[in-house]
Amino acid sequence: MTGPARLDDIAVAPLAGRRALVTGGSRGIGAGIVRRLAADGAAVAFTYREAKGAADSLEQEITGSGGQAWAIQADSAEPEAVRMAVAGAVERFDGLDVLVNNAGVSHVAPVEEFSLADFDRLVAVNVRAVFVAIQAALPYLGASGRIVSIGSVLADRAPIGGVSVYSLTKAGVAGLSRSLARELGPRGITVNTVQPGPVETDLNPDSGEFADAIRAMTAVGHYAQPRDIADAVAFLARAEAGFVTGASWNVDGGYAL
Numbered sequence: 001m002t003g004p005a006r007l008d009d010i011a012v013a014p015l016a017g018r019r020a021l022v023t024g025g026s027r028g029i030g031a032g033i034v035r036r037l038a039a040d041g042a043a044v045a046f047t048y049r050e051a052k053g054a055a056d057s058l059e060q061e062i063t064g065s066g067g068q069a070w071a072i073q074a075d076s077a078e079p080e081a082v083r084m085a086v087a088g089a090v091e092r093f094d095g096l097d098v099l100v101n102n103a104g105v106s107h108v109a110p111v112e113e114f115s116l117a118d119f120d121r122l123v124a125v126n127v128r129a130v131f132v133a134i135q136a137a138l139p140y141l142g143a144s145g146r147i148v149s150i151g152s153v154l155a156d157r158a159p160i161g162g163v164s165v166y167s168l169t170k171a172g173v174a175g176l177s178r179s180l181a182r183e184l185g186p187r188g189i190t191v192n193t194v195q196p197g198p199v200e201t202d203l204n205p206d207s208g209e210f211a212d213a214i215r216a217m218t219a220v221g222h223y224a225q226p227r228d229i230a231d232a233v234a235f236l237a238r239a240e241a242g243f244v245t246g247a248s249w250n251v252d253g254g255y256a257l
């Protein structure tokens, strides 16, 4: 089929036939994205670093309900591991249509106490791995290829201290995506950043020390759930979303407006 899918096809399985790789899919936002893409009909490979139990159980949850999922151990801090994960997903599903760069790490510390080791770790996982995965995926992404990276509203806002390096990495992701959108647009490949506000995950528990203050900074008065972010990603992953590119979408409940 060369034209857009019929509306009733979209409603039933908007990502049917699409093949996706999600980095950091074993827990939190990534697991929400894996579930949502699979529910929309995509075959979804996802990476994890160490939570094999959680990754295996998510794979089984999806395959057990008739979907397609495949867990791959791959540390995003290791470029070769990222390249192998992309190659593995391509081999398993005979191609790739959607890359979701979700794996990310945070470290909170005042600037004088921020070690270079932590700086390098955040840059390696949050930025370099995004670049490496995109480079590795590009030979396989055809027209209607989709690249979605999970940034953060902290790329644009500075409501709290101690997150300067994290903010730097997420601003880097947004800049990389915007520029690549320009470069890859003529090939029909879109590149977008979804910028969550506070989402209830292990990284940012809604019962944590600063949770009440964070909640108060949202317009809606509560944290997001991973599925709230996954909804935005699932839309951007569709072939029909081809006119949205270079965007940084805040899905943040009006955080730090």
Ligand SMILES: NC(=O)c1ccc[n+]([C@@H]2O[C@H](COP(=O)([O-])OP(=O)(O)OC[C@H]3O[C@@H](n4cnc5c(N)ncnc54)[C@H](OP(=O)(O)O)[C@@H]3O)[C@@H](O)[C@H]2O)c1
Residues within 6 Å of the ligand: 023, 024, 025, 026, 027, 028, 029, 030, 031, 047, 048, 049, 050, 051, 052, 054, 074, 075, 076, 077, 102, 103, 104, 105, 106, 125, 150, 151, 152, 153, 195, 196, 197, 198, 199, 200, 201, 202, 203, 204
């Ligand atoms: N939660 C928030 O409020 C929030 C807000 C804005 C942006 N974000 C961004 O959203 C993304 C997901 O965050 P989250 O809250 O879902 O985090 P999370 O609950 O800590 O989950 C992180 C996921 O990424 C994986 N991961 C971490 N480091 C990895 C590495 N080096 N290699 C491969 N996988 C790795 C983890 O795998 P394992 O299970 O194996 O450890 C896990 O699946 C991150 O990019 C984060 O910066 C989060």
